[in-house]
Amino acid sequence: MSLRTHRPVLRRALVALAALPLLATAACGGSGTEDGASGEQATCEKSDGKVKLTYWSWIPGVEKAVAEWNRQNPDIQVTVKSTPAGNAGTYQNMSNALKAGNAPDLGQIEYDSLASFRLQEGLTDIASCAGVKEAEGDFADWTWSQVTFGAGGEDGVWAVPQDTGPMALFYRKDLFEKHGISVPKTWEEYHEAAKKLKKADPKAYMTHFSQTDPNWFSGMLWQKGANMFAQEGDAWKVDVDSPAAGEVADYWQKMIDEKLVATDLQGFSPALYKAWNNGEVATWVSAAWGYSTIRDNAKATAGKWAVAPMPQWSAGENKAGNWGGSTTAVLGKSEHPYEAAQFALWLNTDAKALEILNREGGLYPAATAGLRLEALQQPVDFYDGQKIFDVFAQASGNVTTDWTFGPTMTDTYRFMGDGIAGALGGKGTLKDALAQTDAKTVDSLEKQSLEVAK
């Protein structure tokens, strides 16, 4: 052991050698982009003989629905792989697999990521597959508009809608009653209610505002009709800091400035669950799937929550935003688009499949027939026997159809998250966050060589 006797040259060589692998990990941060994932396909024909399909999904219990399909269709056998949620790594894996040419035939993709995958030429247009175009009427209008990119099928059908996240207001019925607060019907009333709550209990917050959920904020913009993106001819229009979006930003900025919302509680965090349990946070504007988030993480408050429609920007309106929800997409290099499309349609429209997905995975179906599922008509114990899904069924019909997600949504959410973090940390406002997100998104689209309408 004689480091000290090393000649500097050898020592340097040694250190350099030791450093190389570390550097390599830095250098290979981005893996390659091979072109050629074919995004187009002309015909959709049945394959001969027995077909084997692979499918990636993160719905709990989806394998039970797949088993049912496999039982009914001995010639089209589907193997499902249970993956982490899309943004928790699965999208990255899908992108890599698409480039490597070994992607699954089918994958679960959320609405906000569909455009990104189409941009990567990772989706197959299944418009010409039997039964696909005819299925339009089976789904909530806005979901069909998402999978056809607003072109009603003229520009292809790129996935089959699966579940949705129409938004409503979860609120602590007991706290509202205790402090004499009535259920707010407009955002104005929501602000008043927040002030009243603060006055009655200085430690309480109306809700939490999290920088880790930029897609929640986009749900707010959705309700307002503040469309962040639009397609204009061959160009993308980026309108993140529109006047309508500015109104939403100003509203929440006011809530933050008046300390009516908790700014140090991140979505789906143990700290938030603790705050729910001890009554520190009184409401959550959230999606249909949120009912189980509260039920499973705020057990101490069983029977104390209720659900009401989302507050409105003008009295008398009935508009709802959407937060989350997925599709089943046939991925770019599938050799069996026909069979894959048949499976995707069955999985998301068949009564039995919908029943299994709702029971096992808690999915709130995109298929309109799914809203009549027996389970969605029942009173829910945790919500003191309220038939909460009636509220969401109504909301589902009130989600506006002309919302468009951008093709580099990962970036857009990231910029928005950074901007919101700044506003919550006292650096800038939510309006600044919108302006910043707008400018950087334009930059991000241009880096992908997409045309941006000025």
Place this chain on the structure above:
Amino acid sequence: MTADPIAATAAPPTPPAPARKPPRRGRNWAPLFFLLPFFVPFVLFTLVPVGYALYQSLLRTERTGGTFGRKTTVFAGLDQYKEVLGDSEFLGSVGRVLVFGLVQIPVMLLLALVLALLLDSTVARLKRFFRIAYFVPYGIPGVIAALMWAFLYDPRLSPIVELLDKAGSAPDFLGSSMMLWSIGNIVTWTYTGYNMLIIYAALQAVPSDIYEAARMDGASEAAIAWRIKVPILRPALVLTGVFSIIGTLQLFTEPQVLRSISTSVTSTYTPNLAAYSLASANNYSEAAAMSVTLALATFVLSFGFLKLTGRKAES
């Protein structure tokens, strides 16, 4: 150049270095064969990815027709590098980790040195226990450690914050002015034991007759530590210093984990986080350019540090 037979030092992750020159006479392939287990993975998992990243960083995406278009990849020269070097957020993140390194590395290495000297001193008891105890944090996966500290920093969950609050006022560990040092604390906690072990191992190599001679001359333990041990430890300190510089520029796990509970960490907080964010948005070429730039910066800093310490040693 003398072929030093003991090339593999106490540093655990040092790859087996080619310690001996092959004999000149005839062609003897045997050494090459024995080197294969090192060189095959080295080429496959280090050189090839580096080369691929370099290649990637010279490309650009182009599209034709429609809002989605058909994608082609074209050669773009150094365009991506221009983009990276003109990115104020990236430059800001580099500045941030440099400030971090200037403070955290000396603190950590000093701590490691003191611990190693204490363990090596004649008065130390339970040496084996403490050696392991100091090293344990390094054995805990980075994400787990960061999550654990995240709980300890979170004002609503942390017993530490609660105690500090009761005692007076607790600092906002997750606030923007504290965040860098909260991360520094996690890094120090994790790596001090590891660096201590390298230094301690180097100390074991010192023949004890030197100390005996010093004692005969009437040197105190403190004088032995400061006048004899520390100068001997110089190469080990340089080595740990270089490792720490590399690690600092690569900072990723801790900020990534804390990002989910604090408003002070943006998606471009450290250079590696910035490159990761770009790659997640499928902007591979710019992410590659950023990674290569970062790798170059690491090279420059590491070798600059070696040069600096080498010159001092000679003077």
